[in-house]
Amino acid sequence: MSRTLPCHSKMNRRTMLQAGSLGLLGIGINHVAALRAADFVSDSAHAVSAKSVIFVFLSGGLTQHDSFDPKPDAPVDIRGEFSSIATQTPGVSICEHLPMLAARSQKWSLIRSLTTPHNEHSQGHTAILTGRTVMPPGYDPVKPQSTDWPSMASIIGDALPRRNNNLPPAVVLPERLIHRTGRVLPGQFGGMMGSHRDPWFIEASPFNSESYGAYPDYEFHFVRGRERNPNLKFQSPNLSLPEGLSRARLTDRDSLRGLLDLQRRDLDRTASVESFDRHREAAVSLLTDAGVQRAFDVHSADPETLNRYGRNAFGWSLLMARQLVQAGVNLVQVNLGNNEAWDTHDNNFPLLRDCLLPPTDRGMSALLDDLQSLGMLDETLIIMMGEMGRTPKVNAANRSPGCKAGRDHWGAVQTVFIAGGGIQGGVVIGSSDRNGAYPETDAQQPENIAATIYHAMGIPGTAVWKDELNRPYHIYHGEPIRRLF
Numbered sequence: 425m426s427r428t429l430p431c432h433s434k435m436n437r438r439t440m441l442q443a444g445s446l447g448l449l450g451i452g453i454n455h456v457a458a459l460r461a462a463d464f465v466s467d468s469a470h471a472v473s474a475k476s477v478i479f480v481f482l483s484g485g486l487t488q489h490d491s492f493d494p495k496p497d498a499p500v501d502i503r504g505e506f507s508s509i510a511t512q513t514p515g516v517s518i519c520e521h522l523p524m525l526a527a528r529s530q531k532w533s534l535i536r537s538l539t540t541p542h543n544e545h546s547q548g549h550t551a552i553l554t555g556r557t558v559m560p561p562g563y564d565p566v567k568p569q570s571t572d573w574p575s576m577a578s579i580i581g582d583a584l585p586r587r588n589n590n591l592p593p594a595v596v597l598p599e600r601l602i603h604r605t606g607r608v609l610p611g612q613f614g615g616m617m618g619s620h621r622d623p624w625f626i627e628a629s630p631f632n633s634e635s636y637g638a639y640p641d642y643e644f645h646f647v648r649g650r651e652r653n654p655n656l657k658f659q660s661p662n663l664s665l666p667e668g669l670s671r672a673r674l675t676d677r678d679s680l681r682g683l684l685d686l687q688r689r690d691l692d693r694t695a696s697v698e699s700f701d702r703h704r705e706a707a708v709s710l711l712t713d714a715g716v717q718r719a720f721d722v723h724s725a726d727p728e729t730l731n732r733y734g735r736n737a738f739g740w741s742l743l744m745a746r747q748l749v750q751a752g753v754n755l756v757q758v759n760l761g762n763n764e765a766w767d768t769h770d771n772n773f774p775l776l777r778d779c780l781l782p783p784t785d786r787g788m789s790a791l792l793d794d795l796q797s798l799g800m801l802d803e804t805l806i807i808m809m810g811e812m813g814r815t816p817k818v819n820a821a822n823r824s825p826g827c828k829a830g831r832d833h834w835g836a837v838q839t840v841f842i843a844g845g846g847i848q849g850g851v852v853i854g855s856s857d858r859n860g861a862y863p864e865t866d867a868q869q870p871e872n873i874a875a876t877i878y879h880a881m882g883i884p885g886t887a888v889w890k891d892e893l894n895r896p897y898h899i900y901h902g903e904p905i906r907r908l909f
Contacts, residue, residue, distance in 0.1 A: 473802070473846025473909065474880040475587065476749035477580065478791070479757045480742075480808035482784075483601050483609075484766030485548065485838070487814035487831050489860045490776055491519050492839040493536045501818050502859050504831075505773040513850040521781040524789035530850045531792050531801070532843035533908060537854025537863035538809065540870060543833040545764060548811030549601065550611035553577075555874025556901060560615070566607050572615030574889070576874055577623040579899055580755045583883050588752025590713040595748055596757040598629035598658065598741045604763045612757075616897070617889060623755070626720070628659050628744070629737050629762065636765040638738035638783035646770050647827060650778055658740050661720045719751035720744065732790040738783040742791045749804055754881070760784060766810055769819065772830035792843060805845025805880045807873070813838030816861040836862050840873060845880045847908045871902025879904035
């Protein structure tokens with residue numbers, strides 16, 4: 425049976441479950457339906473190295489030259505304005521504006537040879553988020569469709585047994601990926617798997633079309649540069665019960681049915697009240713579990729922790745991700761930067777230096793430290809990348825009057841940051857050529873990145889997912905990068 429667009433793009437907050445402010449989670453009826461145990465056939469010969477994945481996605485495309493693959497010997501119009509610094513790994517240098525990660529390089533590794541043929545955002549998002557280079561039949565870059573490949577978040581959420589029955593298996597935060605024009609980026613939903621297997625979207629960071637970055641400390645506008653918008657908020661989801669509704673009433677079938685009936689007229693037409701009723705017990709358990717509430721609450725963390733992560737949207741998002749995997753979520757996708765914030769055609773160097781690299785450096789370093797101190801780094805795979813790299817040659821700043829130079833779209837090569845989950849630290853896989861334009865050795869495709877994640881999570885190479893007609897589809901479309909393990 426064919427499906428329409430994922431209901432996320434149509435369901436407003438008034439039509440979501442109103443127990444407390446659960447609408448802030450972006451939870452629709454299809455999300456509640458996803459609270460189920462998934463069938464998973466384990467492979468006894470396959471050693472599981474990771475329990476959870478934190479997938480940090482840099483929408484817009486991080487420039488490889490000005491981050492993890494500097495070219496200090498290239499001409500200035502290629503190497504750019506930044507210097508490189510040595511890391512703790514002999515022979516490995518990275519950008520001078522990532523000093524905290526440089527000091528922790530033995531905890532992480534790099535893949536400097538990821539390549540795709542896509543120089544357009546939608547196609548790049550789809551390739552990376554789904555682990556499939558070729559676009560699906562009938563692909564539409566301006567809207568998600570039911571015929572799209574499923575996201576890796578949806579596949580992992582479906583393939584692995586739930587570690588915490590009171591939490592969804594896959595979560596995306598702090599917001600969906602939406603262009604300022606309102607275009608919802610394809611690739612982040614369940615696609616062919618069905619919208620009921622979409623990941624859960626935590627709408628903690630309200631979509632804002634005029635500002636970007638890690639607000640409030642590192643907010644910016646591409647043309648105007650650094651600024652501060654006092655209206656932007658980062659809201660931990662409020663899972664408190666509605667006024668007058670006690671836990672005892674929540675467990676009472678008739679009382680809960682009455683509450684749902686009051687909301688019937690506001691429900692989206694694509695959602696069924698019957699489906700809502702079937703899964704209410706799962707929703708109730710989410711609401712009433714104190715551990716779940718703590719996992720979503722970042723603002724109550726101790727001051728020292730908040731300072732280490734950074735009191736900004738990037739730091740809060742990464743802290744929430746750590747708390748969620750600690751509570752038992754299988755995959756958390758963290759979108760660092762709204763509205764393709766890493767798309768630095770203009771003002772590439774001041775924006776990276778002042779607004780994008782510092783909060784990423786701090787937040788990712790705190791995440792590595794916390795997971796290690798908690799004994800969780802070996803069982804939590806961290807992977808960070810965007811949908812593309814940037815052009816090797818700095819442009820002439822001809823896009824916007826008065827703007828400084830930047831780098832344009834470049835899918836031919838980018839660098840992937842990877843750590844934890846059984847991954848060796850201090851390893852570099854592949855290389856780009858002397859200009860950082862194309863892979864020179866050991867080229868990797870999105871299929872291999874996805875296979876590496878699935879392999880680390882213990883998903884067998886023969887595993888499949890099944891659609892509503894019980895037709896099987898292979899999960900793996902590439903080979904794991906085994907030298908990382």
